Amino acid sequence: MDTQQQQSAIKGAKVLMVGAGGIGCELLKTLALSGFEDIHIIDMDTIEVSNLNRQFLFRRSHVGQSKAKVARDAVLRFRPHISIRSYHANVKNPEFDVDFFKQFDVILNGLDNLDARRHVNRLCLAADVPLVESGTTGFLGQVTVHVKGKTECYECQTKPAPKTYPVCTITSTPTKFVHCIVWAKELLFAKLFGDKNQDNDLNVRSNNSASSSKETEDVFERAEDEDIEQYGRKIYDHVFGSNIEAALSNEETWKNRRRPRPIYSKDVLPESLIQQNGGSQNCSVADDDSTVSAMPSLGLKNPQELWGLTQNSLVFIEALKLFFAKRKKEIGHLTFDKDDQLAVEFVTAAANIRAESFGIPLHSLFEAKGIAGNIVHAVATTNAIIAGLIVIEAIKVLKKDADKYRMTYCLEHPSRKMLLMPVEPFEPNPSCYVCSKTPLVLEINTQKSKLRDVVDKIVKAKLGMNLPLIMHGASLLYEVGDDLDDIMVANYNANLEKSLSELPSPVINGSSLTVEDLQQELSCKINVKHREEFDEEKEPEGMVLSGWTQAPATNGESASTSNNENVSDVTESSSGPEIASKKRSFSETQPENHKKEAENIESEDEDLMEIENPMIVSKKKKRVE
Ligand SMILES: Nc1ncnc2c1ncn2[C@@H]1O[C@H](COP(=O)(O)OP(=O)(O)OP(=O)(O)O)[C@@H](O)[C@H]1O
Numbered sequence: 011m012d013t014q015q016q017q018s019a020i021k022g023a024k025v026l027m028v029g030a031g032g033i034g035c036e037l038l039k040t041l042a043l044s045g046f047e048d049i050h051i052i053d054m055d056t057i058e059v060s061n062l063n064r065q066f067l068f069r070r071s072h073v074g075q076s077k078a079k080v081a082r083d084a085v086l087r088f089r090p091h092i093s094i095r096s097y098h099a100n101v102k103n104p105e106f107d108v109d110f111f112k113q114f115d116v117i118l119n120g121l122d123n124l125d126a127r128r129h130v131n132r133l134c135l136a137a138d139v140p141l142v143e144s145g146t147t148g149f150l151g152q153v154t155v156h157v158k159g160k161t162e163c164y165e166c167q168t169k170p171a172p173k174t175y176p177v178c179t180i181t182s183t184p185t186k187f188v189h190c191i192v193w194a195k196e197l198l199f200a201k202l203f204g205d206k207n208q209d210n211d212l213n214v215r216s217n218n219s220a221s222s223s224k225e226t227e228d229v230f231e232r233a234e235d236e237d238i239e240q241y242g243r244k245i246y247d248h249v250f251g252s253n254i255e256a257a258l259s260n261e262e263t264w265k266n267r268r269r270p271r272p273i274y275s276k277d278v279l280p281e282s283l284i285q286q287n288g289g290s291q292n293c294s295v296a297d298d299d300s301t302v303s304a305m306p307s308l309g310l311k312n313p314q315e316l317w318g319l320t321q322n323s324l325v326f327i328e329a330l331k332l333f334f335a336k337r338k339k340e341i342g343h344l345t346f347d348k349d350d351q352l353a354v355e356f357v358t359a360a361a362n363i364r365a366e367s368f369g370i371p372l373h374s375l376f377e378a379k380g381i382a383g384n385i386v387h388a389v390a391t392t393n394a395i396i397a398g399l400i401v402i403e404a405i406k407v408l409k410k411d412a413d414k415y416r417m418t419y420c421l422e423h424p425s426r427k428m429l430l431m432p433v434e435p436f437e438p439n440p441s442c443y444v445c446s447k448t449p450l451v452l453e454i455n456t457q458k459s460k461l462r463d464v465v466d467k468i469v470k471a472k473l474g475m476n477l478p479l480i481m482h483g484a485s486l487l488y489e490v491g492d493d494l495d496d497i498m499v500a501n502y503n504a505n506l507e508k509s510l511s512e513l514p515s516p517v518i519n520g521s522s523l524t525v526e527d528l529q530q531e532l533s534c535k536i537n538v539k540h541r542e543e544f545d546e547e548k549e550p551e552g553m554v555l556s557g558w559t560q561a562p563a564t565n566g567e568s569a570s571t572s573n574n575e576n577v578s579d580v581t582e583s584s585s586g587p588e589i590a591s592k593k594r595s596f597s598e599t600q601p602e603n604h605k606k607e608a609e610n611i612e613s614e615d616e617d618l619m620e621i622e623n624p625m626i627v628s629k630k631k632k633r634v635e
């Protein structure tokens with residue numbers, strides 16, 4: 011195809027971009043400048059101040075407005091003749107069904123979460139439209155091409171699960187700052203400001219304290235007229251003082267570990283804080299709850315500054331006081347949010363006091379916020395490179411140049427003198443439950459587990475289905491939808507509370523369930539195996555789903571257990587959790603054909619890049635800033 015034909019393929023193409031954030035803004039600009047003339051954009055968000063440093067189509071005056079619409083308007087200003095249609099909506103909405111997807115020649119993802127990516131993948135498969143998928147995490151980035159039947163789909167390889175930590179490390183034996191952060195936000199913050207009834211273990215148990223769960227309840231309960239500062243000190247002394255003391259009495263635990271130091275408020279703080287700093291009266295309180303802050307009244311300005319034990323203790327008490335004084339209505343419903351200043355202050359302070367107790371280095375609010383919010387600071391240049399690569403792959407897709415499709419990884423440091431690492435796409439995984447018809451296997455106690463457990467833990471959480479329907483033979487066990495009558499809803503609700511073996515059509519060892527999502531047009535079979543017992547630590551869900559997790563040896567790696575230290579701690583929910591697995595796949599468990607490709611790359615370098623845009627080829631030699 012010559013350049014002119016390529017240009018007319020681009021001009022005639024109708025493309026859908028999903029996500030108008032960091033990658034999306036770059037992508038829309040690059041599409042427009044590359045000659046695309048019919049672009050649709052979906053994004054459900056509005057613009058926030060924190061987006062402005064890299065989402066360059068947006069200005070301060072746009073804060074609060076639809077990202078999709080503002081991005082469209084900004085690009086139309088320098089490409090007025092092209093057609094851009096924006097949708098301020100969730101891509102999972104029913105109006106974006108298979109027929110909607112079918113009108114496009116290619117779909118381009120610039121998303122930041124697994125859930126939406128999986129949904130788009132399924133619609134692309136159902137509509138038989140190619141997908142170019144992307145993600146960035148700091149300096150790392152990737153672009154992959156998914157064409158039904160030709161390459162693996164986005165879900166052919168499992169994505170690394172969010173990093174989790176053993177419960178006892180968090181509750182009793184933290185060794186890293188991140189353990190203190192998880193404790194502060196998942197246990198302490200949740201206990202104080204979230205749902206009081208949730209399971210929560212804030213006792214550092216010792217063997218002989220058959221412990222005081224009753225006592226713990228009492229500590230956290232605040233009497234209506236109890237002075238807030240006194241209450242704060244009581245919590246402080248309980249979690250940093252007596253709990254640690256109780257834990258220390260269990261000698262066995264500390265045989266090979268550094269012993270923590272109990273910390274009590276009276277040893278760190280002056281008797282009355284009100285005299286010290288004027289209490290919460292002087293704090294900065296704006297109308298918006300998310301801007302309430304404990305820092306100003308304590309004279310703390312710089313979030314990058316390291317606070318000592320006393321400063322952290324002051325922030326702890328002050329933030330707690332402010333929650334009760336200024337945000338009382340929210341108490342009982344709060345969950346930690348990285349954009350909630352007071353929550354970040356409280357969690358930073360609590361994590362630092364715990365870190366001090368366990369001899370772990372303290373961190374600034376800025377650093378703690380990054381860890382608590384799973385933030386890897388976005389790098390605008392990575393987004394720009396990735397957007398360029400998306401357009402290159404989109405053009406190959408439009409030209410149906412299948413031999414040239416590449417999955418490309420943007421690395422942090424040059425490897426074999428390259429920052430961009432192209433790899434031939436893998437073939438579809440024949441055991442993928444999404445793009446092939448291979449059944450899954452569910453090991454479950456069919457007498458004890460309820461249908462609700464299967465719906466919540468498997469069908470929704472693991473299979474990512476939106477509007478599920480479950481059938482056993484010809485019997486419909488469960489369904490979701492607006493058009494159901496009351497009797498059906500009552501029947502399905504009754505089924506949810508029944509164990510599998512008690513269902514109208516009993517599901518027992520050897521049964522086969524059909525699970526479908528009508529919106530995603532995805533259907534898969536689940537073969538049920540009865541199992542009596544599950545290991546509470548290793549299999550906490552009380553059931554095990556398997557079947558598609560392992561891609562065959564010729565077809566890639568098992569990506570389920572990524573451990574890449576560079577990114578695993580912090581990328582849980584950010585834009586590219588899969589980077590970890592792909593990186594690992596390249597360096598450690600590369601299938602033979604890709605190893606060979608890597609060797610060739612080393613010797614022939616640029617030729618093998620097969621990246622047609624000279625701008626990109628030259629960029630790979632530069633350091634990514
Ligand atoms: N289900 C969805 N439907 C539509 N748009 C979505 C969906 N999920 C995510 N997005 C959009 O994808 C974009 C991802 O962009 P990006 O990774 O830059 O995140 P951000 O929210 O803009 O920035 P940050 O999370 O770093 O503050 C966001 O604009 C977000 O609104």
Ligand SMILES: [Zn+2]
Pocket residue numbers: 162163164165166167438439442443444445446
């Ligand atoms: Zn697949």
